[in-house]
Amino acid sequence: MRRALSDQITFFRQFRKRFETTGAIAPSSGFLARSMTRFLAARDMSIPVRVLEIGPGTGPVTDQIIRLLRPSDRFDLVELNESFATLLQKRFASHETWRQAADISQIHQIPIQEFQPDHQYDFVISGLPLNNFPAEVVKSIADTYFALLRPGGILSYFEYMYVRPIRRRITRGAEKERIILIDDIMNDHCSRCRIGRDNVWINVPPAWVQHLQAKS
Numbered sequence: 001m002r003r004a005l006s007d008q009i010t011f012f013r014q015f016r017k018r019f020e021t022t023g024a025i026a027p028s029s030g031f032l033a034r035s036m037t038r039f040l041a042a043r044d045m046s047i048p049v050r051v052l053e054i055g056p057g058t059g060p061v062t063d064q065i066i067r068l069l070r071p072s073d074r075f076d077l078v079e080l081n082e083s084f085a086t087l088l089q090k091r092f093a094s095h096e097t098w099r100q101a102a103d104i105s106q107i108h109q110i111p112i113q114e115f116q117p118d119h120q121y122d123f124v125i126s127g128l129p130l131n132n133f134p135a136e137v138v139k140s141i142a143d144t145y146f147a148l149l150r151p152g153g154i155l156s157y158f159e160y161m162y163v164r165p166i167r168r169r170i171t172r173g174a175e176k177e178r179i180i181l182i183d184d185i186m187n188d189h190c191s192r193c194r195i196g197r198d199n200v201w202i203n204v205p206p207a208w209v210q211h212l213q214a215k216s
């Protein structure tokens with residue numbers, strides 16, 4: 001309870017300091033975290049997997065991921081913000097459940113666009129606030145998602161409900177153009193690769209979770 005409150009405060013501070021990359025006023029709910037990890041939860045537990053979380057923030061989705069990992073799995077976390085990266089590092093050292101996953105987990109404090117691992121992932125789980133970024137950054141991040149996935153691997157990401165449809169209607173000029181371009185980029189990926197979409201109402205704000213599968 002006390003940890004949840006302190007995470008909320010840390011998150012809100014970062015939202016005020018770095019609105020564009022933090023992208024939300026509060027960490028995701030447990031409902032959103034469970035939706036983001038539902039394919040990881042449904043996998044064959046006897047086969048080791050590599051999991052990548054992008055933009056873990058204060059770790060609500062991380063918390064769910066590590067409960068689903070086995071000792072033969074590998075888990076990488078890519079977080080741009082040093083305050084969040086430090087908080088996560090401390091949690092891997094101190095929190096009982098997280099400590100059990102510490103040996104198979106690694107935090108990389110860099111932007112995802114600069115992350116160059118020498119392997120691909122079975123699961124990429126992303127909390128990036130794509131709607132806040134320039135369209136060319138969204139295009140490069142979306143391409144990065146698929147470059148990081150092995151054939152048949154699954155990408156799960158969330159977006160806040162109706163943000164793009166509403167912004168498309170109420171904005172003008174360059175901002176409208178940016179939103180339309182982001183919509184086109186993400187809808188194109190969804191139309192080719194989507195295997196599921198969840199509505200998560202119990203979250204601030206409510207969100208859609210998109211699940212996409214890279215072609216085998």
Ligand SMILES: C[S@@+](CC[C@H](N)C(=O)[O-])C[C@H]1O[C@@H](n2cnc3c(N)ncnc32)[C@H](O)[C@@H]1O
Binds near residue numbers: 023
């Ligand atoms: C909307 S928050 C989501 C945080 C957390 N996953 C959650 O659900 O509460 C977005 C997170 O993405 C991180 N982020 C933004 N741009 C990034 C980038 N280019 N590379 C890596 N992390 C990034 C932010 O620092 C922040 O932690």
